[in-house]
Amino acid sequence: MCKVTVMVKDLSIRMKREVREWNLQIITTIVFFLSMASLVIVLGLFINNHVKKFLASEELYFPEPPASSSVCSNRSINLEDFIAPKDMLHWTSDKELFWLASMVPRISEFPYNHTRKVAFMFLCRGRLPLAPLWEMFFKGHEGLYSIYLHTSPEFSEEPPESSVFHKRRIPSKAVQWGKASMIDAERRLLANALLDFSNERFVLLSETCIPLFNFTTIYNYLIQSNLSFVGSFDDPRHIGRGRYNKRMFPTVSLSDWRKGNQWFEIHRKIAIEVVSDVKLYPVFNHHCKAPCYMDEHYLPTLVTKIYPAMNSNRSITWVDWSRGGSHPTKFLRKDVSEEFMNRIRYGFNCTYNGGLSNVCFLFARKFHPNTLEPLLRLAATLFGFDP
Ligand SMILES: *[C@@H]1O[C@H](CO)[C@@H](O)[C@H](O)[C@H]1NC(C)=O
Ligand SMILES: *[C@@H]1O[C@H](CO)[C@@H](O)[C@H](O)[C@H]1NC(C)=O
Ligand SMILES: *[C@@H]1O[C@H](CO)[C@@H](O)[C@H](O)[C@H]1NC(C)=O
Ligand SMILES: *[C@@H]1O[C@H](CO)[C@@H](O)[C@H](O)[C@H]1NC(C)=O
Ligand SMILES: *[C@@H]1O[C@H](CO)[C@@H](O)[C@H](O)[C@H]1NC(C)=O
Ligand SMILES: *[C@@H]1O[C@H](CO)[C@@H](O)[C@H](O)[C@H]1NC(C)=O
Numbered sequence: 001m002c003k004v005t006v007m008v009k010d011l012s013i014r015m016k017r018e019v020r021e022w023n024l025q026i027i028t029t030i031v032f033f034l035s036m037a038s039l040v041i042v043l044g045l046f047i048n049n050h051v052k053k054f055l056a057s058e059e060l061y062f063p064e065p066p067a068s069s070s071v072c073s074n075r076s077i078n079l080e081d082f083i084a085p086k087d088m089l090h091w092t093s094d095k096e097l098f099w100l101a102s103m104v105p106r107i108s109e110f111p112y113n114h115t116r117k118v119a120f121m122f123l124c125r126g127r128l129p130l131a132p133l134w135e136m137f138f139k140g141h142e143g144l145y146s147i148y149l150h151t152s153p154e155f156s157e158e159p160p161e162s163s164v165f166h167k168r169r170i171p172s173k174a175v176q177w178g179k180a181s182m183i184d185a186e187r188r189l190l191a192n193a194l195l196d197f198s199n200e201r202f203v204l205l206s207e208t209c210i211p212l213f214n215f216t217t218i219y220n221y222l223i224q225s226n227l228s229f230v231g232s233f234d235d236p237r238h239i240g241r242g243r244y245n246k247r248m249f250p251t252v253s254l255s256d257w258r259k260g261n262q263w264f265e266i267h268r269k270i271a272i273e274v275v276s277d278v279k280l281y282p283v284f285n286h287h288c289k290a291p292c293y294m295d296e297h298y299l300p301t302l303v304t305k306i307y308p309a310m311n312s313n314r315s316i317t318w319v320d321w322s323r324g325g326s327h328p329t330k331f332l333r334k335d336v337s338e339e340f341m342n343r344i345r346y347g348f349n350c351t352y353n354g355g356l357s358n359v360c361f362l363f364a365r366k367f368h369p370n371t372l373e374p375l376l377r378l379a380a381t382l383f384g385f386d387p
Contacts, residue, residue, distance in 0.1 A: 088167065088168070090171050091171065094184065097188070101191035101194040101272070102275055104272060115144065117146050117196070118145050118218075119193035119196070119203065121147075121148045121203060122148065122150070123150050123186070124151055127155075128149075129369035130210060130372055132376060133375050134165075134211070136376070138215060141215045144219055149168050150172045150185045151172050152175075170189065172185065172188070182262075183284075187274060189204065190275050194272065199268065200267065200268050201222045201223060201265060202271045203265045203316070205317070208366050208368070209317065210364055210375060211363055211383070212344060212362055212363060214383035217362075224353065228307075229264065229316035230264045230303045230315070239259075239291075252280060252284075256301055257297070260297075260315065261296075261317065261319065263319075267310065270307055312351070318364040319364070319366060320366070328366050333370040333371055345361070348361065
């Protein structure tokens with residue numbers, strides 16, 4: 001028994017000694033390898049440094065890349081390109097476009113030379129039939145206006161580079177009169193125009209519209225106006241209140257319900273509300289079906305609901321309903337005369353910035369393409385245009 005204990009003790013002492021020796025060996029090996037490794041690293045760095053210096057001195061073989069190729073790391077963004085894109089940007093979805101257009105700067109002072117512009121937004125099917133008159137109208141006023149065209153999606157003709165309409169077509173979709181697709185087109189125009197921060201007034205025009213004054217007069221009238229021009233009134237008849245649908249309540253109540261001419265002029269603040277509206281639009285889209293026409297009710301109701309004090313409630317675009325029927329009068333070549341034009345230009349009374357004015361309309365519509373010739377002939381006397 002005792003012998004066994006001694007043997008075991010002996011064994012354990014020997015084992016401990018062996019383990020100690022073993023440990024020592026491992027540590028020595030590790031220390032050796034570590035010092036070798038650091039030597040290799042130090043040597044590597046040393047050589048690398050030398051080679052680098054050597055290479056750097058040989059610029060002939062390893063030239064520095066030219067400065068222009070390193071612009072990615074030091075690129076200055078031209079603010080003017082960002083805030084006033086010259087080309088139409090092609091957004092894949094209205095959702096993206098409207099979201100971007102709804103952004104509002106919080107710093108009111110502009111960090112660049114800011115010229116206030118009027119956005120002229122044309123809703124047309126194809127080529128503008130009265131384009132030559134408009135070309136004359138815009139000539140010489142570059143920088144004070146922006147043009148946007150919403151056409152049929154299949155229309156792809158591009159006006160020549162010399163035209164003010166060159167590359168002003170926005171990505172368009174099919175439009176049906178009186179339907180939501182008409183409002184979509186108007187919002188698409190507004191959103192594109194809002195991307196240019198210099199645009200402060202937004203006018204919607206049709207392909208049968210003509211200007212009634214020269215550019216300077218129209219620009220000043222709009223830019224200086226405190227109020228927007230959205231036709232809006234409460235029509236108690238069945239063609240007004242009768243088109244209200246009770247299911248629109250409570251988002252839209254009968255007392256909110258308005259009617260008005262589709263051809264609007266609005267301030268930037270209102271334009272932002274129109275592209276940002278996610279409340280009234282779906283309600284109208286669901287419940288304003290024939291004989292309710294969205295283009296006659298949506299905008300007047302929206303504007304009256306959100307900014308009643310910012311609207312003059314009158315349209316800036318004249319149209320003749322005096323002959324009755326469901327369509328306004330269409331003017332032909334024989335109707336156009338200086339006397340007729342001046343009757344539209346000065347023949348009405350209205351308020352403008354709190355005062356009385358006899359200039360109530362800046363545009364007129366339903367002019368047949370064949371009115372172009374007499375209109376061009378009258379342009380010099382009426383607007384001071386060069387014929
Ligand atoms: C960026 O480029 C400009 C001019 O090209 C230069 O003055 C400036 O020092 C560069 N900045 C940096 C961080 O490289
Ligand atoms: C803005 O324009 C005016 C006159 O056109 C010019 O004197 C001024 O230096 C411009 N300012 C900036 C920041 O470009
Ligand atoms: C336009 O209509 C709104 C709502 O009915 C009203 O609050 C506003 O005063 C009107 N504007 C003018 C200029 O009469
Ligand atoms: C406009 O007002 C003037 C003077 O206040 C008046 O003579 C004229 O008849 C009015 N015109 C219309 C179309 O009401
Ligand atoms: C229009 O706005 C200007 C400047 O903001 C102000 O002086 C003028 O009184 C306003 N006019 C009306 C009719 O509100
Ligand atoms: C523009 O029309 C106004 C009248 O509306 C006139 O006083 C002005 O002289 C015209 N401008 C030009 C350049 O003909």
